Amino acid sequence: MLEIDVRHEQGDFELVADLAIGSGLTALFGPSGSGKTTLINLVAGLVRPTSGRIIFAGEVWSDAATGRFLPPHRRRIGYVFQEGRLFPHLTVRQNLTYGQRYTPASERRETLARVVDLLGISALLDRRPAELSGGEKQRVALGRALLSSPHLLLMDEPLSALDAELKAAILPDIERIRDEVGIPILYVSHSLEEVARLATHVVAIDHGRATPLGAPDAVLETIAHAAGSMKPGNFVHAVVTGHSAEEGLTFAEGPSGPLFLRLTEVAPGTQIRAFVPVSEIVLSTREPDGMSALNRLSGTISGITFDGTSAMVSVDCGGETLVAEVTRRSVRALSLDPGVPVHLLFKTVSIASEGIFRSL
Ligand SMILES: Nc1ncnc2c1ncn2[C@@H]1O[C@H](COP(=O)(O)OP(=O)(O)OP(=O)(O)O)[C@@H](O)[C@H]1O
Numbered sequence: 001m002l003e004i005d006v007r008h009e010q011g012d013f014e015l016v017a018d019l020a021i022g023s024g025l026t027a028l029f030g031p032s033g034s035g036k037t038t039l040i041n042l043v044a045g046l047v048r049p050t051s052g053r054i055i056f057a058g059e060v061w062s063d064a065a066t067g068r069f070l071p072p073h074r075r076r077i078g079y080v081f082q083e084g085r086l087f088p089h090l091t092v093r094q095n096l097t098y099g100q101r102y103t104p105a106s107e108r109r110e111t112l113a114r115v116v117d118l119l120g121i122s123a124l125l126d127r128r129p130a131e132l133s134g135g136e137k138q139r140v141a142l143g144r145a146l147l148s149s150p151h152l153l154l155m156d157e158p159l160s161a162l163d164a165e166l167k168a169a170i171l172p173d174i175e176r177i178r179d180e181v182g183i184p185i186l187y188v189s190h191s192l193e194e195v196a197r198l199a200t201h202v203v204a205i206d207h208g209r210a211t212p213l214g215a216p217d218a219v220l221e222t223i224a225h226a227a228g229s230m231k232p233g234n235f236v237h238a239v240v241t242g243h244s245a246e247e248g249l250t251f252a253e254g255p256s257g258p259l260f261l262r263l264t265e266v267a268p269g270t271q272i273r274a275f276v277p278v279s280e281i282v283l284s285t286r287e288p289d290g291m292s293a294l295n296r297l298s299g300t301i302s303g304i305t306f307d308g309t310s311a312m313v314s315v316d317c318g319g320e321t322l323v324a325e326v327t328r329r330s331v332r333a334l335s336l337d338p339g340v341p342v343h344l345l346f347k348t349v350s351i352a353s354e355g356i357f358r359s360l
Pocket residue numbers: 010011012013030031032033034035036037038039
């Protein structure tokens with residue numbers, strides 16, 4: 001358990017956090033400048049808090065009242081940055097084993113063979129960073145962090161420099177680390193899709209105030225609000241039923257009907273959640289006809305809230321509530337009201353690849 005109870009001032013900015021972070025992956029989620037990196041740096045020991053304490057597994061890492069401050073290398077933390085920050089003159093193998101250097105042999109829990117296998121990087125061992133793609137570099141950086149047998153893993157936007165395809169390739173590696181390595185992970189992200197997919201717990205930060213929100217499933221709306229500029233969305237639950245490589249589609253079946261997704265490698269029978277942004281859902285009071293959008297669900301309006309210029313329409317679809325964002329004008333024109341039956345339409349391509357993932 002990581003216990004953070006700190007206040008920290010830097011220039012005009014003040015960070016206040018009172019958090020208890022347990023096992024699993026805790027996402028630190030918030031807009032730019034909200035204090036995410038500052039919080040990570042306080043935990044890593046790269047910055048000393050103005051006041052308060054940080055305690056990990058009963059060991060005091062930092063206590064402003066007593067002046068105790070454990071230096072970063074004694075905290076047994078693995079740190080993965082936005083850019084891999086590998087040593088350019090070392091091979092991948094040397095970069096990886098560098099991570100072990102400061103860990104006494106008796107405390108090493110990871111072997112090179114296991115980490116190489118976990119991340120699928122055996123073919124890269126003799127290359128140098130200049131000969132790696134962005135995604136490969138990030139995998140090696142992850143491997144190096146793991147090989148130091150850390151007790152806590154800090155990841156500061158590790159995927160933000162990668163394009164969508166590379167992100168989709170590395171997300172399963174991070175899921176495996178979360179599920180198999182068994183150490184707490186503190187993960188900074190701007191991306192709601194990434195948080196939705198990876199997090200077991202979410203902490204929102206806004207203007208230096210950190211608020212624990214719980215599990216992402218339960219708090220999606222809160223996250224969206226906390227995030228301000230982030231696009232909110234729905235989790236649609238379903239079970240994968242098959243694929244068509246020719247059509248580029250994955251088929252799934254949910255309580256609210258069939259779901260058509262971009263082609264994934266998720267095995268049939270797997271429980272998934274797909275992240276559908278509220279702004280991507282079109283509502284229709286008539287049976288839709290002659291439209292290209294493959295996803296067509298139906299349900300009954302359970303509530304409408306007005307949010308600035310738009311309306312958030314909640315629809316009960318077979319026990320699952322989906323929220324669609326429409327204009328006030330559409331609410332009037334279609335006479336949308338609680339109890340009215342509606343059809344929901346959204347395109348397969350409106351669900352990002354990184355927005356399709358196994359249920360926890
Ligand atoms: N060394 C410093 N001295 C003074 N102010 C700083 C310092 N470092 C960061 N800040 C300020 O502290 C605030 C929080 O910065 P921080 O880097 O933690 O934000 P962030 O949430 O990680 O942002 P981003 O998502 O853009 O990386 C910002 O207002 C920033 O300008």
